[in-house]
Amino acid sequence: MARFKPPITRRETAKGHHYVDGNGDRIPGVTTILSDGLPKTALINWAANATADYAVDNWDMLSDLPVAERLKKLQGGRYGVTDKAKKRGTEVHGYAERLVHGEKVANVPELLRGHVEAYARFLDQFDVQPLVVEASGVNYSVGYAGTLDLIADLTIPKLGVTRVLADVKTNEKGIYGETALQLAAYRHFEKLLVDGNEIDMHEVERCAAIHVTSDSAELIPLTVDEQQWRDFRYAREIRRFANESRDLVGAPVEPVKETTIASIEWREAEAS
Known part of the structure; x- marks a missing residue:
C-alpha cells in the first residue's frame, strides 16, 4: 500500500528544497x-x-572578542568550510546541467573553470547522450523522494553504449560508499517528474558517480544491487526511529499512596 499520494511537488525554500505529495x-x-x-x-x-583550524587561523581576531562571542564564533567556524563546498557543488551542477543539454556557457568564475572544462571533456570522451537531466523522482510505496542528476547513454570501453544512472560529485576526497545507497534509491524511483508530468522511471544498466575536480572528470562505477537497496531502506528506518524515539518514553508514574515526607538522619560514627 502506497504511503503517499501523487503527484509529487518539489518546493524551493530559502534553506533549500523539500518534497510534498x-x-x-x-x-x-x-x-x-x-x-x-x-x-x-x-x-x-x-x-x-575544522574547529581547531579555524581557531588557529583566526587567533588574533578571537582573542579580541568577549568570551561568549568567541565561543559562538568557534562553534560556527567549521560551517564556513561546508558552505563553500556546497556553493561550489551547486554551481558546478548548474554548469553541468547546461553543458549536457548542449548549451554554451560563458563568464565562468575563475575558480570553477577547471571543473567546467573537465566536465565538457568528459561529455565528449564518453559521447554522453542525455535521457533525463536533473529530474525529481519518488517512490510512493516505500515513501521517499529526491532529485537525480543524470540518466544517459554513455559509450564505455568493452561495454559499448550503456544506459547509466549517474550522480555528479565534486568532493575533493573522492566518492564515498554511501553514494551507492543514494543511487540505489534513485534506481528504485517509481515515477519521475519531467516537464511537469509524472512518467515511469527508466530502466538503467549501470550506476556510477562522475567525480569532477578542477583537473579531471572521472566515471566511477558503483555497485548498486539488491543489497544496497536493502541497506537504503534500513537507513530510512533508522532515521524514522531517531525521529520518533522520544515518543517511546512516557511520563513518570504517580504512586498509588500518599506518604509522609521521608527523612534521613545522618550520624557520625563514634570513635572507638
Whole structure:
C-alpha cells in the first residue's frame, strides 16, 4: 500500500528544497534519509579538526572578542568550510546541467573553470547522450523522494553504449560508499517528474558517480544491487526511529499512596 499520494511537488525554500505529495504531506528526501540514517563517525574528527583550524587561523581576531562571542564564533567556524563546498557543488551542477543539454556557457568564475572544462571533456570522451537531466523522482510505496542528476547513454570501453544512472560529485576526497545507497534509491524511483508530468522511471544498466575536480572528470562505477537497496531502506528506518524515539518514553508514574515526607538522619560514627 502506497504511503503517499501523487503527484509529487518539489518546493524551493530559502534553506533549500523539500518534497510534498498530492495531500501536501512532506516526503522524506534521499539525501536527508542518508544524512540522518547513517553513522558519520568520520565527521566527528572532521568537526574537531575544522574547529581547531579555524581557531588557529583566526587567533588574533578571537582573542579580541568577549568570551561568549568567541565561543559562538568557534562553534560556527567549521560551517564556513561546508558552505563553500556546497556553493561550489551547486554551481558546478548548474554548469553541468547546461553543458549536457548542449548549451554554451560563458563568464565562468575563475575558480570553477577547471571543473567546467573537465566536465565538457568528459561529455565528449564518453559521447554522453542525455535521457533525463536533473529530474525529481519518488517512490510512493516505500515513501521517499529526491532529485537525480543524470540518466544517459554513455559509450564505455568493452561495454559499448550503456544506459547509466549517474550522480555528479565534486568532493575533493573522492566518492564515498554511501553514494551507492543514494543511487540505489534513485534506481528504485517509481515515477519521475519531467516537464511537469509524472512518467515511469527508466530502466538503467549501470550506476556510477562522475567525480569532477578542477583537473579531471572521472566515471566511477558503483555497485548498486539488491543489497544496497536493502541497506537504503534500513537507513530510512533508522532515521524514522531517531525521529520518533522520544515518543517511546512516557511520563513518570504517580504512586498509588500518599506518604509522609521521608527523612534521613545522618550520624557520625563514634570513635572507638
